[in-house]
Amino acid sequence: MLLLLILFLSIILGFLYIRYVPIRGVPCVSSLNQGADSIKTVDVRDYIQSYNDPIPGSTNIPVMYLTRNYHELSHMQVFVVASNRLEKNISIRFLRKKDINVVGYRLTSCKCKQKAKYKPA
Known part of the structure; x- marks a missing residue:
């Protein structure tokens, strides 16, 4: 019984970690520098939000479709645009687990003051 309780708690804590614990080493930035042409901007918001508030030059791949379409981003540096912290x-x-280099992110509801420093891969 105790083993079952420990297993159940570890599964719950794992889900909470994946969803709510912030990611280290990926800065929140307002925009990319001028020389960041090799960085691909990926909009992970759903299709309706990205249609109503488009981001020029970005590729829209909602979070639910990342498992199908992450191969389009392999061997690239990626900048993520999300609508909330959960999506981010x-x-x-997920992208880091698939060995995709995420250089920064931006939340549409948050205004970051910092600019990304471009580092070629």
């Missing part, structure tokens, strides 16, 4: 955490963790 899940998408960045």
